[in-house]
Amino acid sequence: MRPVHESLQNVHGQTLPLQPSERPVAIVDDDIDDQATLKRAVQLAFGDVPVLGFQSGAGLIHYLHVFSESKIKPRLILLDLDMPKTSGLSILEILRGDPAMSDIPVVVVSGTLNRRHIEKSFACGSRAFLPKSLSRQELAAFLVQAPLQEGVPYNPSAMKYDA
DSSP: OOOSOSEEEOTTSOEEEOOOOOSOEEEEOSOHHHHHHHHHHHHHHHSSOOEEEESSHHHHHHHHHHHGGGTOOOSEEEEOSOOSSSOHHHHHHHHHHOTTTTTSOEEEEESOOBHHHHHHHHHTTOSEEEETTSOHHHHHHHHHHSOGGGTOOBOOTTOOOBO
């Protein structure tokens, strides 16, 4: 599968080439169907990149500790907030508190559009907060256009929040 774009233009008007990467994209979501949707969006955006699926944040953290020395850490993490045992916010805090993991861009993808959760996600270092209600094509379009590598938070202004 070929990527949708060979380059992208970010919100600052800069054109950035998309480089083939063997570094995987990690998806952390306890819902297998949501993982599959996110995986298809990643592949639509970036082509045939490795995608790692985790049903818990603990699985992701274990993977990152095992592979941190070998530099095979994900180039991007898509993280659900509402998971059993350990919330996505807690995982985000762990990631940002560990120097070996703090540079990995994290995009929160959640079915809960609670303003407090969104603000907390950005405060904990998320690069973006996206609703799960986006289509696979909308998610892919975001992934190829977002300035994820520059640390510029992205929050769609048209997003409708829950109270």
